[in-house]
Amino acid sequence: xxxxxxxxxxxNNSTLNSMxxxxxxxxxxxxxxxxxxxxxxxxxxxxxxMPVGTQxxxxxxxxxxxxxxxxxxxxxxxxxxxxxxxxxxxxELGGLHSFMSWPGPILTDSGGFQVFSLSDLRVVRKxxxxxxxxxxxxxxxxxxxxxxxxxxALDSDMVMVLDQCVGYPVDHPLAxxxxxxxxxxAGRCKSAWESSDPPGARALFGIVxxxxxxxxxxxxxxxxxxxxxxxxxxxxxxVGEPKSATFEMTALSTGLLPEGxxxxxxxxxxxxxxxxxxxxxxxxxxxxxxxxxxRNGTLFTSRGKLVVKxxxxxxxxxxxxxxxxxxxxxxxxRAYLRHLFQAGELLAPRLATLHSLRFFLRMxxxxxxxxxxxxxxxxxxxxxxxYDAGPQ
Amino acid sequence: xxxxxxxxxxxNNSTLNSMxxxxxxxxxxxxxxxxxxxxxxxxxxxxxxMPVGTQxxxxxxxxxxxxxxxxxxxxxxxxxxxxxxxxxxxxELGGLHSFMSWPGPILTDSGGFQVFSLSDLRVVRKxxxxxxxxxxxxxxxxxxxxxxxxxxALDSDMVMVLDQCVGYPVDHPLAxxxxxxxxxxAGRCKSAWESSDPPGARALFGIVxxxxxxxxxxxxxxxxxxxxxxxxxxxxxxVGEPKSATFEMTALSTGLLPEGxxxxxxxxxxxxxxxxxxxxxxxxxxxxxxxxxxRNGTLFTSRGKLVVKxxxxxxxxxxxxxxxxxxxxxxxxRAYLRHLFQAGELLAPRLATLHSLRFFLRMxxxxxxxxxxxxxxxxxxxxxxxYDAGPQ
Numbered sequence: 126x127x128x129x130x131x132x133x134x135x136x137n138n139s140t141l142n143s144m145x146x147x148x149x150x151x152x153x154x155x156x157x158x159x160x161x162x163x164x165x166x167x168x169x170x171x172x173x174x175m176p177v178g179t180q181x182x183x184x185x186x187x188x189x190x191x192x193x194x195x196x197x198x199x200x201x202x203x204x205x206x207x208x209x210x211x212x213x214x215x216x217e218l219g220g221l222h223s224f225m226s227w228p229g230p231i232l233t234d235s236g237g238f239q240v241f242s243l244s245d246l247r248v249v250r251k252x253x254x255x256x257x258x259x260x261x262x263x264x265x266x267x268x269x270x271x272x273x274x275x276x277x278a279l280d281s282d283m284v285m286v287l288d289q290c291v292g293y294p295v296d297h298p299l300a301x302x303x304x305x306x307x308x309x310x311a312g313r314c315k316s317a318w319e320s321s322d323p324p325g326a327r328a329l330f331g332i333v334x335x336x337x338x339x340x341x342x343x344x345x346x347x348x349x350x351x352x353x354x355x356x357x358x359x360x361x362x363x364v365g366e367p368k369s370a371t372f373e374m375t376a377l378s379t380g381l382l383p384e385g386x387x388x389x390x391x392x393x394x395x396x397x398x399x400x401x402x403x404x405x406x407x408x409x410x411x412x413x414x415x416x417x418x419x420r421n422g423t424l425f426t427s428r429g430k431l432v433v434k435x436x437x438x439x440x441x442x443x444x445x446x447x448x449x450x451x452x453x454x455x456x457x458x459r460a461y462l463r464h465l466f467q468a469g470e471l472l473a474p475r476l477a478t479l480h481s482l483r484f485f486l487r488m489x490x491x492x493x494x495x496x497x498x499x500x501x502x503x504x505x506x507x508x509x510x511x512y513d514a515g516p517q
Numbered sequence: 518x519x520x521x522x523x524x525x526x527x528x529n530n531s532t533l534n535s536m537x538x539x540x541x542x543x544x545x546x547x548x549x550x551x552x553x554x555x556x557x558x559x560x561x562x563x564x565x566x567m568p569v570g571t572q573x574x575x576x577x578x579x580x581x582x583x584x585x586x587x588x589x590x591x592x593x594x595x596x597x598x599x600x601x602x603x604x605x606x607x608x609e610l611g612g613l614h615s616f617m618s619w620p621g622p623i624l625t626d627s628g629g630f631q632v633f634s635l636s637d638l639r640v641v642r643k644x645x646x647x648x649x650x651x652x653x654x655x656x657x658x659x660x661x662x663x664x665x666x667x668x669x670a671l672d673s674d675m676v677m678v679l680d681q682c683v684g685y686p687v688d689h690p691l692a693x694x695x696x697x698x699x700x701x702x703a704g705r706c707k708s709a710w711e712s713s714d715p716p717g718a719r720a721l722f723g724i725v726x727x728x729x730x731x732x733x734x735x736x737x738x739x740x741x742x743x744x745x746x747x748x749x750x751x752x753x754x755x756v757g758e759p760k761s762a763t764f765e766m767t768a769l770s771t772g773l774l775p776e777g778x779x780x781x782x783x784x785x786x787x788x789x790x791x792x793x794x795x796x797x798x799x800x801x802x803x804x805x806x807x808x809x810x811x812r813n814g815t816l817f818t819s820r821g822k823l824v825v826k827x828x829x830x831x832x833x834x835x836x837x838x839x840x841x842x843x844x845x846x847x848x849x850x851r852a853y854l855r856h857l858f859q860a861g862e863l864l865a866p867r868l869a870t871l872h873s874l875r876f877f878l879r880m881x882x883x884x885x886x887x888x889x890x891x892x893x894x895x896x897x898x899x900x901x902x903x904y905d906a907g908p909q
Contacts, residue, residue: 226848456618471577
């Protein structure tokens with residue numbers, strides 16, 4: 126018996142021909158917008174934060190806990206699942222949703238970012254990229270066509286094109302070359318996408334690259350729009366550049382992207398950065414920070430970060446966040462969480478992850494509500510004032 | 518909001534003067550019995566298996582999962598909690614139940630076994646035992662009186678006397694000395710118990726020692742009964758002696774113990790051993806094996822052990838145990854569990870622990886039902902035949 130259903134009024138509509146996106150309300154003072162993505166596997170209310178389930182599991186949590194905290198869509202990593210357990214195996218076992226028992230929508234990245242951040246060797250050719258596995262050193266080649274094939278095998282609902290990521294800083298010629306590869310690969314991904322024939326409606330996203338160069342970002346955005354995708358991701362940011370550049374590049378893209386397609390800022394980020402990006406018209410986010418920090422004992426709260434291992438919490442009977450409705454905050458004290466971390470107990474990263482993800486998801490839901498009610502700026506100011514006040 | 522309640526029709530009876538135990542049905546062909554322990558914090562249906570929550574958490578699981586799988590009582594370790602976070606801290610924070618958010622009954626051991634199995638240095642004196650912490654090498658002294666004080670501070674429902682454990686084999690003079698210390702300490706524990714005045718009804722258990730010597734086991738059992746306890750534990754077994762000796766010593770004690778008190782065989786064990794001990798009149802069990810093995814990828818099933826990491830399960834879409842009703846078996850395949858273990862994901866030990874504990878708890882519930890229906894021998898034979906058949 127698979128008892129669980131994703132939150133957010135899932136819609137099982139086998140007649141859906143393609144992913145839909147509707148903007149429900151636009152903020153009058155910023156470019157923030159509240160919308161709905163409709164997929165065959167459920168509705169996603171935007172702006173949305175997608176918990177990261179790199180290896181086919183959001184670390185420490187069960188799918189029913191994800192439903193409980195309000196997750197509507199999760200992200201999985203093509204690079205990791207391709208290497209282990211292998212996309213062919215996942216396909217043979219019925220696809221990723223069935224494999225991990227998550228019936229809601231899944232977005233998969235293309236592996237582009239991981240090839241550049243995790244693998245030992247990488248050689249970028251026009252045809253694709255050669256890399257060595259971070260697991261066993263074996264050599265692999267990913268082409269745009271293979272990136273699509275892998276994601277089709279996983280049966281992802283939202284598929285990313287293969288892109289070429291570069292670090293920061295990078296000189297203009299190299300950044301331009303990466304944009305040209307990214308654009309060529311995006312075109313090939315779209316062709317591969319259209320010639321494959323999956324059941325139901327899935328969506329293909331293009332990815333904007335171009336480092337911090339306005340001309341390259343502009344060109345990349347426009348040419349992707351010319352190719353035409355179901356959604357658009359803004360990639361290659363949050364890699365060390367100044368925050369001002371992150372948001373300038375984001376605004377440049379959102380200003381050129383079609384209103385009627387969802388926009389996804391990859392790998393962002395802190396609550397403040399998410400709020401800023403929403404104000405620039407971004408709809409979708411992912412980041413490992415809430416989950417990774419939680420496993421190390423740093424939790425996000427309505428009053429900023431709380432390092433629960435600190436000795437000051439040894440006798441603190443208050444919950445992690447007095448404003449939070451999660452299972453952790455309803456049942457356990459800071460003192461108990463600290464004890465679990467001190468004792469190296471596995472329940473510690475579990476309870477911490479549950480809380481921090483719930484904090485992010487509730488923040489997104491509150492933000493969305495504020496947009497619908499025409500109160501986004503007021504909500505943001507209030508949220509950030511409390512957040513900056515620091516732990517009680 | 519603390520939403521959860523332990524399973525098994527908890528009874529909150531603040532007028533209960535002492536723990537109650539009723540034998541509901543005795544088997545006609547063996548000494549097996551089905552009974553009920555009534556504590557202020559809930560009813561416990563026996564025979565019962567108590568999940569081990571050494572450091573104030575049953576490793577990897579949340580209290581609500583323990584309720585879901587049918588745990589009625591859990592065990593916590595005095596030695597560990599005394600050293601970290603410290604019993605005074607737990608007392609100050611409202612006791613162990615509130616600290617760990619488990620409202621049902623808790624049994625605590627006295628620390629005797631851990632002092633002998635975990636600590637570096639130990640000097641047994643007539644007054645008590647000196648040992649070094651396995652955490653930081655600090656020196657500690659535990660007396661019978663302190664063992665009671667610690668368990669009172671934790672607010673345990675079922676408290677164990679301090680006993681002296683010995684290894685196997687051990688010569689008769691040393692075994693006799695350990696019995697004499699155990700008996701003297703048991704008397705001092707009872708005095709300390711009676712002079713302390715906790716709220717409500719808690720229970721004190723004596724512990725039978727005597728290695729594999731019949732005369733010592735007999736003497737220890739009889740003298741403990743003369744002192745008089747609310748329940749009796751059989752300790753110092755499953756430490757390397759032949760199985761035949763384990764059960765001879767167990768039968769010797771259960772034959773001498775009063776019918777109207779619960780009997781607890783410490784640290785046992787495998788399904789087959791539990792069934793055998795139940796047939797000898799034992800009511801209560803604990804063992805780290807289901808949880809520890811699960812964390813390493815070895816799971817208990819109705820058809821014996823299953824090593825889920827094995828490559829043979831890489832494409833196996835069946836649940837761990839097709840006869841099991843746990844969350845893990847209802848939602849995940851062997852192939853997925855194997856992937857989680859291969860990938861080092863924390864969800865792996867969680868899902869495995871949930872299953873193996875549910876297997877033990879369901880086995881106990883089925884066994885109890887068979888006793889109530891006069892079918893214990895038939896049930897045992899059938900259970901063991903299937904168990905020995907091996908995984909499908």
